[in-house]
Amino acid sequence: MIQIEIYEHFAAWLDNLLENNEMPKNTAAFNFNLYDENAEGLVYAMQLIASDRFAPDDESGEWACYNAWSSEEDLFMLDFSDEEDQSFEYIQKVFTEFVNEYLENGKYKDILLDSQGIGIGHVDGDIDLIYKAEKE
Numbered sequence: 001m002i003q004i005e006i007y008e009h010f011a012a013w014l015d016n017l018l019e020n021n022e023m024p025k026n027t028a029a030f031n032f033n034l035y036d037e038n039a040e041g042l043v044y045a046m047q048l049i050a051s052d053r054f055a056p057d058d059e060s061g062e063w064a065c066y067n068a069w070s071s072e073e074d075l076f077m078l079d080f081s082d083e084e085d086q087s088f089e090y091i092q093k094v095f096t097e098f099v100n101e102y103l104e105n106g107k108y109k110d111i112l113l114d115s116q117g118i119g120i121g122h123v124d125g126d127i128d129l130i131y132k133a134e135k136e
Helices: 004-020 088-105 109-113
Strands: 029-036 043-051 067-070 076-079 117-122 128-132
Touching: 004 043, 004 076, 004 088, 029 088, 043 088, 076 088, 088 109, 088 117, 088 128
Parallel strands: 029 117
Antiparallel strands: 029 043, 043 067, 043 076, 117 128
């Protein structure tokens, strides 16, 4: 179940990025990079990147390493220290729920959905593809 108050902060962060930054014309896909931000690994951050490449069959997500644009240090952060489940799988699930909700109802969802694909995953790990356009 999505936590509405936290989602609203996420949506405001993403709205600000998409409203105030023109995405490069050669953007093929977007990826939400996840980072662990402290030694205990309980604070996680999300960064948005636009990639000029997309390979939906590449499970390693190598395509997301080719940044055409990045939110850089403008990150969305969440503290999971009070959560019963602190596994990375759970943490990625929470962030994925926020992204999926935005893709359904977000103010600037069309900017993201106009790409060939959208992924999410740990910056040093594999990427889960959460959207793939039907067009090529």
